[in-house]
């Protein structure tokens with residue numbers, strides 16, 4: 066069984082819906098009923114009712130051969146193909162057969178979200194034409210991981226980091242913000258992944274009907290924006306020196322940058338667009354058209370400045386500290402509850418647990 070996101074099918078001419086933004090990556094999904102039971106996921110084995118949704122998106126089934134023909138007939142329609150998979154029998158074999166066909170028909174780089182637990186599996190996927198392998202960590206909190214996702218965050222990190230060590234520059238992970246983690250936990254995990262060479266893609270939690278978290282709320286936008294900003298600092302970190310300072314409620318209170326420095330980074334790189342593998346924009350995965358836009362699928366000059374101004378204003382209202390915090394050696398000198406500094410010769414950590 067192959068499914069494709071409704072937007073993907075529309076770009077390929079196989080469906081016809083009105084779209085506010087077209088996907089720049091073709092999103093496919095393979096696998097049957099998932100054997101995992103992540104409490105937030107619409108594919109979990111105990112989810113009641115409809116399994117055709119992942120995040121907010123519907124994924125109709127499509128005939129494999131029809132899909133191949135459609136890709137060949139629409140050169141240049143996408144920048145990438147991404148396979149999402151469920152933990153179910155036969156998925157790995159199906160990937161090995163389908164990836165080369167799609168890669169050949171489309172001529173596009175391929176990402177695969179698949180929990181490769183043995184390196185031979187990763188090797189086989191890369192040999193089959195996969196450019197990037199994604200292993201979703203999703204939950205940023207060690208406290209919550211066993212109940213929300215099963216297993217431990219520590220084991221998930223080992224898996225992702227060891228894969229990245231063996232295949233540098235080819236590993237992506239997904240983190241979902243809004244599963245009950247605090248900002249410090251999310252920031253620490255983002256820093257750890259980044260230092261391991263793993264590309265981090267952020268998702269905002271979105272409640273799915275039939276799941277145990279169907280009545281939970283999406284994350285506060287300001288918390289999400291701060292983490293997007295941190296991701297931007299990590300991407301463009303050579304240009305800025307910064308720190309991540311948290312208060313005693315584990316909220317980020319400063320990046321050790323002035324308002325001018327923060328605006329400067331945001332004006333050069335609009336950090337609120339979807340962050341992921343090159344070409345991935347995931348339109349409306351986690352937001353309703355007209356609702357809160359956690360990830361923008363594209364940059365629109367006419368709205369970007371307003372979003373930046375709103376972010377800065379919300380930070381001020383929240384009591385965020387904008388002071389530049391560097392001492393003469395270029396290190397962040399924020400004193401209260403500093404998580405760590407990035408930039409300069411070395412990372413510095415007030416709790417001396419290394420960067």
Ligand code: SF4
Pocket residue numbers: 090145146147148176177178199237239266340341342345346347
């Ligand atoms: S970042 Fe985008 S393209 Fe990459 S694995 Fe995630 S959804 Fe797919």
